[in-house]
Amino acid sequence: MSKSERQNLYDNDDFFAGYSKTRDNPAAMNYTVEQPAVRALLPPGLVKGARVLDLGCGTGGFARWLVEEGAASVLGVDPSENMIASAQQQQSDSIEYRQAFVEDLELTDTPFDLVVSSLMFHYVEDLRPVIEKVRQWTRPGGALVFSIEHPITTAIQGKRSGWVQDESGTKVGWEVTDYSNEGPRVSKWIVDGVVRYHRTIATMMNIVADSGFRIDRVSEPFATLEGEKLDPELLEERIRPPFLFVRATAD
Numbered sequence: 001m002s003k004s005e006r007q008n009l010y011d012n013d014d015f016f017a018g019y020s021k022t023r024d025n026p027a028a029m030n031y032t033v034e035q036p037a038v039r040a041l042l043p044p045g046l047v048k049g050a051r052v053l054d055l056g057c058g059t060g061g062f063a064r065w066l067v068e069e070g071a072a073s074v075l076g077v078d079p080s081e082n083m084i085a086s087a088q089q090q091q092s093d094s095i096e097y098r099q100a101f102v103e104d105l106e107l108t109d110t111p112f113d114l115v116v117s118s119l120m121f122h123y124v125e126d127l128r129p130v131i132e133k134v135r136q137w138t139r140p141g142g143a144l145v146f147s148i149e150h151p152i153t154t155a156i157q158g159k160r161s162g163w164v165q166d167e168s169g170t171k172v173g174w175e176v177t178d179y180s181n182e183g184p185r186v187s188k189w190i191v192d193g194v195v196r197y198h199r200t201i202a203t204m205m206n207i208v209a210d211s212g213f214r215i216d217r218v219s220e221p222f223a224t225l226e227g228e229k230l231d232p233e234l235l236e237e238r239i240r241p242p243f244l245f246v247r248a249t250a251d
Contacts, residue, residue, distance in 0.1 A: 006101055007123065007195050010058075010080035018190035025231075032227025032234060034147055034243055035062065037219055038118060041247045043143050047071050050113035053137060055102050055146075056120030060087030060095065066116075067094045075112075077105060102130055111139035117146040119243070122154065122196045125184070128207050135212040138250040144213055150220065150244045154198040155179040174240040201244070213248035220244060 009015045022028050048070035054063050057076030066074050073094050078084055079101045087097050098105075103124065115134050124130055134144060156162040157178045164173035182203060185196045199207075208215060220241035223234035 006079070006103070008079055009191075009194060010078075010083050012191060015191045016080075016082050022190075027227055027231035027234065029223065029227075029234070029237075029242060032223040032230070033221060033237065034118060036224055037221045037243065037245050038062070038116065038145060038147055039065075040221075041145050041217055041219060041245050042114070042116075043145075043216075043247065043249075046114055046143060051075075051111075053077070053107075053112045053115045053134075055105075055115065055117040055134075057087060057097065058083050058118070060090060060097065062116065062118060063087070063095050063097075064090065064092060067092055071114075075107075075109075077102065102133075105133070107137055110137040111142065112137055113139060113142045115142070115144045117144075119147050119149065121146060122148045122198075125197055127197070127199070127204075128211070131207050131211040131213075135250060140250055142250045143216075144208070144248045144250070145246070147243050147245045148204070149196060150241045151179065151199060151201050151204065152176055152240050153242055154185050154196055157181070157185060171236055171239060204244070205246075208246065208248050212251050214251055215246060215248045217247040218245065 010019065023030065047066060050071050052066050052071050052074045054074055054076045057063050057078045060076055063074040063076045071094070076087060076095060076097045077100055079099065081099060084097050084099045102120070115138050121127055138144060152174060153162065155176045155178050162175045163171045164175055166172050180200065182199050183197065185198050187194055205215060222237040222241065228234045
């Protein structure tokens with residue numbers, strides 16, 4: 001797929017406006033599930049003094065947190081002009097931002113001690129060469145920590161909801177009918193036509209392992225207790241995990 005054909009959701013004005021609105025909600029899953037889980041998975045003691053690559057850095061919130069935690073430097077990469085412009089509004093001498101698709105990214109100032117990626121890899125059509133590049137950018141003993149939409153949640157094809165409901169309309173389960181059928185999934189999230197790429201857990205793990213990483217930890221958390229108190233609907237996420245988190249060490 002050429003650069004011009006790749007999806008760039010966050011530079012769609014309607015999508016970016018809707019996305020920005022969701023971030024105003026303190027109970028949003030970014031705050032109550034994703035970020036707490038990524039931080040919990042970071043290798044103990046590795047952040048302090050580290051050179052970090054943040055793939056899919058968005059508006060730079062995680063990059064700024066890493067610097068606050070003692071990272072020596074962070075290179076934040078994102079394909080969205082809107083995201084990079086927003087991130088650059090809060091400048092830091094320790095953070096550099098670069099607008100690029102990870103598929104096209106070429107780096108010479110490597111290796112990094114830590115590579116992180118939040119909810120980005122499921123937008124990449126051909127992930128194997130990307131993870132192979134990430135391994136080249138990571139020093140031996142360094143770590144890759146990433147989150148993706150859980151393959152259980154991306155399994156279902158079409159625009160129908162995956163929730164299984166009882167006679168009263170209560171959500172009691174999640175459909176995984178199309179789990180083994182890998183490939184693109186087109187759905188509505190804020191706008192129509194959002195494309196994600198579904199891979200089984202086995203495929204995802206094998207790509208990471210085959211690329212020269214040793215998988216250390218995997219997590220499938222639900223919302224924090226504080227988040228569930230803010231929004232009781234988050235209790236539904238205990239029925240099926242919304243995200244998959246992985247930490248791997250470069251051999």
